[in-house]
Amino acid sequence: MKLKTSPQARKKWPGLGNEVTARLLTVTRKGKVCHLLTSMTDAMRFPGGEMGDLYSHRWEIELGYREIKQTMQLSRLTLRSKKPELVEQELWGVLLAYNLVRYQMIKMAEHLKVTGRIN
Known part of the structure; x- marks a missing residue:
């Protein structure tokens, strides 16, 4: 799929162009359907299942960061x-x-x- 880029994005990244090619993945994790949008369009090089697994791992890392900030009170540290x-x-x-x-x-x-x- 093609997505139009915003003027703000083109200003920030001059080589971006007017549109970007993206790929929509639909994966099921723990019984829940998730949609992932990625610029990694080569399905042979980046299989959907592996992308879903990587995203799940990345999300766990993000939850860990949030927990560190909240539990360890880094926002007030x-x-x-x-x-x-x-x-x-x-x-x-x-x-x-x-x-x-x-x-x-x-x-x-x-x-x-x-x-x-x-x-």
């Missing part, structure tokens, strides 16, 4: 460090703490024989 390398160290500390908590949650879920998504 005040970094105390003044030097870039120490700010980076603080952020790694937040990620380490998050992963340790998630690890303990998984171990507890295994112990209790809980299946499905763990929140």
Whole structure:
């Protein structure tokens, strides 16, 4: 399918052109029908099923980012460090703490024989 590009997009990316070729994929995940629109139009190189799997993995990563921001309160987090390398160290500390908590949650879920998504 062909999609028209907006003047704003063409201004931001001068080589974009007036339209872009896209491919609409319909995949079913966990009993739910999802539609994915992609510029990767070569069906042989990018099979629909694999694209759906990759999108599912990507979505799980996005949910993880959201959870980190909400649970670890990164939106209200005040970094105390003044030097870039120490700010980076603080952020790694937040990620380490998050992963340790998630690890303990998984171990507890295994112990209790809980299946499905763990929140």
